[in-house]
Amino acid sequence: MTNPATSTAASEPRRPSATTAADLVAGTSLWQDAWRRLRKNSMAVASGLFILLVGLVCLVGPPLLAATCGYDAQTQDLAYGPQPPSWQHPFGTDFYGRDLLVRVLVGGRVSLSVGLLAALLAATIGTVYGAVASYAGGLVDTLMMRVVDILYALPYMFLVIILVTILGKSLLLLFLALGAVGWLLTARVVRGQVMSLKEQDFVLAARSLGTPGRDIVLRHLIPNTLGPVIVTFTLTVPAMILQEAFLSFLGLGVQPPQPSLGSLINDGANQMLVFWWTLVFPGGVMTLLLFALNFLGDGVRDALDPRMRT
Amino acid sequence: MRKLQRGLSETFRTAGRSIVLLMLVAAGGCGDANSPYVGTVRPRHGPNELWINNSSEPEWLDPSRCSDSTGGEIIWNTFEGLVQAHPETLEPLPAIANSWQVSDDGRRYTFFLRPSQWSDGQPLTAHDFVFSFRRLVDPQTASKYASNGFIFTGGAEIARGEASPDSLGVRAVDELTLEVELVDPLPYFLNFLSFYSFMPIPRHLLADLDRRGIDTDLWTRPEHVVCNGPFRMTEWQFRQRMVFAKNPRYWDAASVKLDRVRLAMVESATTALNMYTAGEFDWPGGNTSLPAEFLDHLSGYQDFHQHPYLAVYFYWINTQEPPLDDPLVRRALSLAVDREALVKHVTRGGQIASADLVPTGLAGYEGLGRPVHDPDAARRLLAEAGYPGGKGLPPVTVSFNTSEGHRQVAEALQAMWQQELGIEVELANQEWKVFLANAEQMNFQLCRMGWIGDYADPYTFLELLTSDCGNNHSNWSSPEYDRLLAEANRQADPAARLALLRQAEALALAEQPLIPLYVYTRSQLIKPYVRGIWGNHQDRHPWKYIWIDEAFAAQGGPMPSRRTFAPDILSFTHSTETSRRHPGCVQFPTPLDWHGPAPHPLPSPVARRQEMSP
Numbered sequence: 001m002t003n004p005a006t007s008t009a010a011s012e013p014r015r016p017s018a019t020t021a022a023d024l025v026a027g028t029s030l031w032q033d034a035w036r037r038l039r040k041n042s043m044a045v046a047s048g049l050f051i052l053l054v055g056l057v058c059l060v061g062p063p064l065l066a067a068t069c070g071y072d073a074q075t076q077d078l079a080y081g082p083q084p085p086s087w088q089h090p091f092g093t094d095f096y097g098r099d100l101l102v103r104v105l106v107g108g109r110v111s112l113s114v115g116l117l118a119a120l121l122a123a124t125i126g127t128v129y130g131a132v133a134s135y136a137g138g139l140v141d142t143l144m145m146r147v148v149d150i151l152y153a154l155p156y157m158f159l160v161i162i163l164v165t166i167l168g169k170s171l172l173l174l175f176l177a178l179g180a181v182g183w184l185l186t187a188r189v190v191r192g193q194v195m196s197l198k199e200q201d202f203v204l205a206a207r208s209l210g211t212p213g214r215d216i217v218l219r220h221l222i223p224n225t226l227g228p229v230i231v232t233f234t235l236t237v238p239a240m241i242l243q244e245a246f247l248s249f250l251g252l253g254v255q256p257p258q259p260s261l262g263s264l265i266n267d268g269a270n271q272m273l274v275f276w277w278t279l280v281f282p283g284g285v286m287t288l289l290l291f292a293l294n295f296l297g298d299g300v301r302d303a304l305d306p307r308m309r310t
Numbered sequence: 311m312r313k314l315q316r317g318l319s320e321t322f323r324t325a326g327r328s329i330v331l332l333m334l335v336a337a338g339g340c341g342d343a344n345s346p347y348v349g350t351v352r353p354r355h356g357p358n359e360l361w362i363n364n365s366s367e368p369e370w371l372d373p374s375r376c377s378d379s380t381g382g383e384i385i386w387n388t389f390e391g392l393v394q395a396h397p398e399t400l401e402p403l404p405a406i407a408n409s410w411q412v413s414d415d416g417r418r419y420t421f422f423l424r425p426s427q428w429s430d431g432q433p434l435t436a437h438d439f440v441f442s443f444r445r446l447v448d449p450q451t452a453s454k455y456a457s458n459g460f461i462f463t464g465g466a467e468i469a470r471g472e473a474s475p476d477s478l479g480v481r482a483v484d485e486l487t488l489e490v491e492l493v494d495p496l497p498y499f500l501n502f503l504s505f506y507s508f509m510p511i512p513r514h515l516l517a518d519l520d521r522r523g524i525d526t527d528l529w530t531r532p533e534h535v536v537c538n539g540p541f542r543m544t545e546w547q548f549r550q551r552m553v554f555a556k557n558p559r560y561w562d563a564a565s566v567k568l569d570r571v572r573l574a575m576v577e578s579a580t581t582a583l584n585m586y587t588a589g590e591f592d593w594p595g596g597n598t599s600l601p602a603e604f605l606d607h608l609s610g611y612q613d614f615h616q617h618p619y620l621a622v623y624f625y626w627i628n629t630q631e632p633p634l635d636d637p638l639v640r641r642a643l644s645l646a647v648d649r650e651a652l653v654k655h656v657t658r659g660g661q662i663a664s665a666d667l668v669p670t671g672l673a674g675y676e677g678l679g680r681p682v683h684d685p686d687a688a689r690r691l692l693a694e695a696g697y698p699g700g701k702g703l704p705p706v707t708v709s710f711n712t713s714e715g716h717r718q719v720a721e722a723l724q725a726m727w728q729q730e731l732g733i734e735v736e737l738a739n740q741e742w743k744v745f746l747a748n749a750e751q752m753n754f755q756l757c758r759m760g761w762i763g764d765y766a767d768p769y770t771f772l773e774l775l776t777s778d779c780g781n782n783h784s785n786w787s788s789p790e791y792d793r794l795l796a797e798a799n800r801q802a803d804p805a806a807r808l809a810l811l812r813q814a815e816a817l818a819l820a821e822q823p824l825i826p827l828y829v830y831t832r833s834q835l836i837k838p839y840v841r842g843i844w845g846n847h848q849d850r851h852p853w854k855y856i857w858i859d860e861a862f863a864a865q866g867g868p869m870p871s872r873r874t875f876a877p878d879i880l881s882f883t884h885s886t887e888t889s890r891r892h893p894g895c896v897q898f899p900t901p902l903d904w905h906g907p908a909p910h911p912l913p914s915p916v917a918r919r920q921e922m923s924p
């Protein structure tokens with residue numbers, strides 16, 4: 001075995017990851033090992049907890065604030081106007097007199113869900129595409145990967161902007177557009193992975209038992225590429241959040257009165273010299289969230305990297 | 311003229327630029343915290359040069375076709391008509407016409423032209439004006455401003471295709487004499503004649519391009535353009551900048567001080583402000599507004615100026631589009647808007663809340679004074695229309711051209727309609743040219759618009775709703791309304807005329823084909839070394855009179871004594887002296903010479919008027 005990571009896989013092809021760790025009683029599986037290493041990485045653990053916390057607060061915060069203080073993300077109070085942070089409004093209020101904390105929380109909810117969903121979509125498309133191309137090989141592989149190369153050569157944001165302009169400006173279409181363009185890296189990673197996997201003995205065994213090609217790809221090859229895919233996924237989420245923010249910054253993303261972190265930052269950037277809090281709070285939350293997601297992604301990558309095994 | 315107000319960057323370029331500029335500003339632009347001016351006061355360019363902003367790419371630079379302020383700014387400074395507007399009072403002054411005669415019934419004008427040249431050296435004749443006026447109303451030109459030509463006899467018939475353009479009541483008696491026949495004895499005719507629709511067109515250039523097989527629509531491009539005004543375009547980089555150089559063949563070239571004008575296309579008001587601070591603009595220009603959030607802060611600086619502006623901000627309603635085809639719904643929408651809160655907390659520039667189409671305070675005209683906010687009545691009307699509490703009403707879409715300012719107004723209205731009436735409102739922002747195209751094809755439900763009075767008379771606003779006006783984007787028309795306006799223009803007695811106009815306005819607004827929101831004001835920043843800009847109610851500031859005070863620019867210090875303007879000038883007051891000469895003319899109570907005396911005396915209306923009588 002040249003690759004210790006696939007040592008268990010070679011004798012017994014694994015089923016999808018969620019069940020694997022529980023199923024293998026004897027010894028330490030790759031996943032248990034990875035989990036153990038991840039827990040040792042305090043930065044990644046703290047980041048993970050922070051993301052969970054932010055996610056939770058974004059989820060329960062707005063209804064809670066609406067119930068206790070009567071703040072909501074859309075009702076304006078023009079006469080109240082922009083007020084600096086106070087105990088009553090910890091993040092201050094925006095140009096239209098809306099509580100900024102609620103808006104940041106609702107915006108965070110939008111950004112996180114767009115990031116997760118778009119990254120999930122990108123990972124799914126990329127994995128299937130890469131695996132099929134690589135398994136089929138030959139002319140099909142060449143053609144499919146040249147398509148990826150061509151898309152890669154085009155400016156990514158440009159494609160998203162065209163898609164958003166054509167499809168219209170709704171939240172659902174936004175994450176579809178981001179996901180539909182963001183799968184290229186995953187496809188390449190998975191293809192490389194499958195290239196080496198498909199020459200291995202367990203695939204040969206499956207093939208000699210008469211397993212159809214579709215099943216080999218879905219049951220044997222894809223589950224074994226999950227490690228790299230998860231790493232790409234965790235690093236795609238912050239990228240997607242950033243893309244969403246960028247589109248909203250340009251006015252192509254989430255439409256008012258609905259907030260997203262990107263549109264809040266855009267509003268804040270225009271007013272920062274007079275109402276600094278409208279930029280500092282959404283910008284701060286966004287920055288911390290991106291840092292945390294990237295630390296977590298790095299942690300997961302290190303944990304899943306077999307070379308890091310001691 | 312349609313008003314483009316301020317723009318928001320939608321491109322990487324401007325977004326990136328604003329970040330860079332913010333850094334610039336942080337690094338040193340605002341270095342001196344005690345400076346009485348915003349940003350640097352040393353010009354970044356050579357002498358006799360002016361750097362300003364036009365905000366957006368103009369839709370047209372062709373005088374016959376242009377109908378918005380981004381093109382108007384350029385046409386006014388590159389062409390010159392029969393008369394020009396006084397830079398301060400906007401009174402008509404002799405320009406290409408040296409003098410003129412009026413018939414006793416006020417319907418026939420004879421203009422005596424001075425010998426002058428096009429920028430390619432060809433002589434400018436009365437035939438060029440005849441060509442231009444005919445082209446304006448010719449249905450083949452498809453000008454949105456064809457209605458400007460309806461003042462000449464035969465104009466409306468030609469535009470409807472019922473008569474040949476040759477039958478227009480404009481005639482070249484000889485090379486330098488032009489005779490014009492009007493449908494009605496319009497009191498504002500000479501004021502109106504300085505408008506850009508009435509500029510001459512170089513027919514020899516169009517004929518030449520046609521002969522060479524070049525699309526004649528391209529005649530305004532810098533490689534072809536021939537003009538007769540103080541400046542000529544020499545460079546046009548799309549969405550970047552235009553550069554203009556002094557036209558040495560302009561008849562009054564001796565009065566033109568600037569050699570070169572650079573016009574940038576920065577849509578974002580915030581970016582424009584940052585560029586002003588950094589010295590990239592000497593004056594953001596007539597088409598750029600200041601971001602509302604900054605007005606309180608900026609008003610303390612000495613290069614900040616504010617003046618009233620004869621323009622209304624309103625929303626067009628597409629009256630064919632359900633549910634807005636119901637006048638009750640339209641009136642409910644109008645009454646639900648809290649205009650006082652809008653001008654006080656959103657636009658923040660001292661604008662005047664108004665539910666009337668004709669700006670409050672226009673001289674001699676008694677405004678309707680419709681209620682600016684009545685949410686209870688709005689709810690009642692909506693219930694009467696069959697949508698109590700907004701139930702059953704489909705969502706409506708508000709379109710606006712990309713800009714922070716328009717978005718702020720739209721977001722505020724969105725919330726007002728949602729909170730007061732329970733109506734779902736969606737927002738759609740569009741680039742200026744796309745926005746205009748959609749407005750023209752009636753491809754919208756509600757869209758924002760601003761209208762600048764082309765002359766100081768209620769008619770310039772009321773004409774918007776006539777059935778054959780190319781700028782009427784409401785799908786609303788009424789024969790009775792058209793009749794009242796036509797009758798008003800035939801009236802010789804000014805009081806009776808204004809009463810008829812008022813009756814027409816009441817008739818139209820009862821049906822609410824549009825929702826007037828406020829009367830504009832202009833807030834501007836002008837570098838202290840830029841001189842020769844006067845405040846006037848049309849916000850027209852000819853580059854011809856602008857000059858750079860090199861002494862101040864070199865010294866870079868504060869000016870010894872300067873006037874500051876109290877906010878009480880923010881109403882249209884009416885000077886009896888002017889209105890006697892030009893009924894309906896709006897005037898400032900005191901002259902606003904923003905930057906001290908001009909290097910050459912301003913054209914004096916009194917002295918020139920003696921020349922006028924032949």
